Amino acid sequence: MTFTFQAEDFKRDSSKKLSHHHLFPLAMEEDMKTVDTKKAGRILDQEKENTRSICLLEQKRKVVSSNIDVPPARKSSEELDMDKVTAAMVLTSLSTSPLVRSPPVRPNEGLSGSWKEAGCVPSSTSSSGYWSWSAPSDQSNPSTPSPPLSADSFKPFRSPAQPDDGIDEAEAGNLLFDEPIPRKRKNSMKVMFKCLWKNCGKVLSTAAGIQKHIRTIHLGRVGDSDYSDGEEDFYYTEIKLNTDSVAEGLSSLAPVSPSQSLASPPTFPIPDSSRTETPYARTDTKLMTPLSRSAPTTLxxxxxxxxxxxxxxxxxxxxxxxxxxxxxxxxxxxxxxxxxxxxxxxxxxxxxxxxxxxxxxxxxxxxxxPPRGAVSLRKPxxxxxxxxxxxxxxxxxxxxxxxxxxxxxxxxxx
DNA sequence: GATGCCGGGGT
DNA sequence: ACCCCGGCATC
Incomplete structure (x- = not known):
């Protein structure tokens, strides 16, 4: 089990985390092979992955069945079940503390990774990267705000109905903010959820609340059914009020207490993310991207x-x-x-x-x-x-x- | 001369 | 994309 996880995990991260090689000599071998075959072509690679997955599963089965008496035929479904359970646990822990880098995520990844490679769900994270918050996409479509969601802010409020996504997000978070993040997340973090729908700045304190708001108000999902296809996720964002870094960055700026924005949901609660030079605060600023706001009359x-x-x-x-x-x-x-x-x-x-x-x-x-021919239309x-x-x-x-x-x-x- | 910044080059 | 800088326009 443990070995499997490491190898799998390593395979997934092989392109990025070369520095970990010394930890897993075995995996390193594997990795080197992978790198070599990359040039030869993806098909070979894929084949290899599949074979390896099978081998690893076989190995796993042996290991497990030597300890516990489990009928081999039921193995896969059981693992899937456990997958779900673990995923649920992980998500639960994630929702309580956003940056818990809980170890259970990784083994899970390993497992789901092999399942994915067997052809179930393609992992978007490992292949094509991660969510970008500067998404330039449909600006023209008024009905889809397409909020800039960083993987980081995205993660904590993913609906539990999508365990795979949750896992991927967790991984994306790890990949994206591997180094300096831990000190950013502290218990001084207040989390609110802000509706990103145009001209709606509703802020609620719970993800469920905001989801419901979006479902009923914006998506027009009639009936208070709890049915959710996850679409609401795209229409709200998490507002983190890091009293630490914000206060730090704000020390010389306009005094806006974070609790103030907590206390006044209907108004526009964002203006505490001011300019700072600290990278941490800058990251926070990204987290607090409002997509739309009811047009203020002030500047x-x-x-x-x-x-x-x-x-x-x-x-x-x-x-x-x-x-x-x-x-x-x-x-x-x-x-x-x-x-x-x-x-x-x-x-x-x-x-x-x-x-x-x-x-x-x-x-x-x-x-x-402008006057034609004037090559340098330099603005005054x-x-x-x-x-x-x-x-x-x-x-x-x-x-x-x-x-x-x-x-x-x-x-x-x- | 100081300043603002466009255009272009390097990485 | 990020960063730097020559060179020009303007103050």
Missing amino acids: YLVHTDHAYQATPPVTIPGSAKFTPNGSSFSISWQSPPVTFTGIPVSPTHHHHPAGPGEQRQHAHTVLSS RGEGKKCRKVYGMENRDMWCTACRWKKACQRFVD
């Missing part, structure tokens, strides 16, 4: 330090005025992959934050037919102080990324 400067590389920032003008200075300025979070098409901004005043290409071109189309330099001016050359590491790269400043947009 929201939506950007991140890395907005230059990431999705373009969205600026919603309004009555309130933020005056950026060194210590406190815009509320920022990872801007969701939604294009705010209906914002009534007079084109002449659309001196927007220059984002990457797409946004720039958009500006050109909005601006009334903004008068606001930029990172360079504010922080100075000596504090270059405090600049926003764009400034550091001599790009249009993303922190102090004009």
